[in-house]
Amino acid sequence: MGVQLSVGRVAKRCGVAVSTLHFYEAKGLISSWRNAGNQRRYARDVLRRVAVIKTAQQLGIALADIRQALQGLPANRTPTAADWRKLSDGWRTQLDQRINQLIKLRDRLDGCIGCGCLSLQNCPLRNPGDALSAEGPGPRLLQPD
Amino acid sequence: MGVQLSVGRVAKRCGVAVSTLHFYEAKGLISSWRNAGNQRRYARDVLRRVAVIKTAQQLGIALADIRQALQGLPANRTPTAADWRKLSDGWRTQLDQRINQLIKLRDRLDGCIGCGCLSLQNCPLRNPGDALSAEGPGPRLLQPD
DNA sequence: TCTTGACCTCAAGTTAAGTTCAGGTTTTAC
């Protein structure tokens, strides 16, 4: 029934290359059927799917994981709000973690800027856990052990 | 003069593989001289350099860019606090941007969770800038145009 | 009709950041 989209049209509307859509299909992230001439045809759904993929990528999620997550969606019916929400909830958690991680890193970097620890040897953050430092001081900067 | 470190020792103290140090050297991120038997020898400085490289990588900075930044350091003398600070200042800016970007993404994601926009068609965030949507609605979710 | 643009497949190339391997030399420790 509904609308059928060619690969070129989907590409244009999603802002991705045709080859990318082929690639996503090969990786099992999207799907299509073929018309009489063996050309791909997509349901409107694919637009949202690609948008979600791109969004997740911005969050730093790997395609393989995105594929996993998408496989949690119902195969037969169009996903509901709750379905999508489950996805974005999971990603929201990951995103929070990533943001917190970066903020922690920023704080430590600030500390280093403040005390010059990126070059000096008396920084409180310097060298936390270098058990082999007998040869002389060495930083283990900003690397949690 | 100062201490000389073998590649294995540097690797251990920095928590990276020997091959990684070879690789960094090939890429111009660190340098060494050779002893009589053609083995690499490093100055203590390299420890901090590697620490800085690893930190920058955590910030999401590519090795090529890190190399660029490191090339801003004085070649002849040991870098001063100010030298390092210039580096970390630049990265701090990038880090801020990255954090803000992710927070914006999180806000938009929250909006989508709230309104179910990841699956529904009446979300205020839906479809901002899909000029070709004559065939039917399609999301352009969370992708700034 | 015929030409041009859109599609098709499959293979190979690309970049980043390393790792692994093979074959040979040097150091170190007993």
Next chain:
DNA sequence: GTAAAACCTGAACTTAACTTGAGGTCAAGA
């Protein structure tokens, strides 16, 4: 002094996420 551990080089392999290319088919418009 000898064996094990560490080092050397250069090349090939790895993963992710695509892109590019070659060679051929299909569809849409003047």
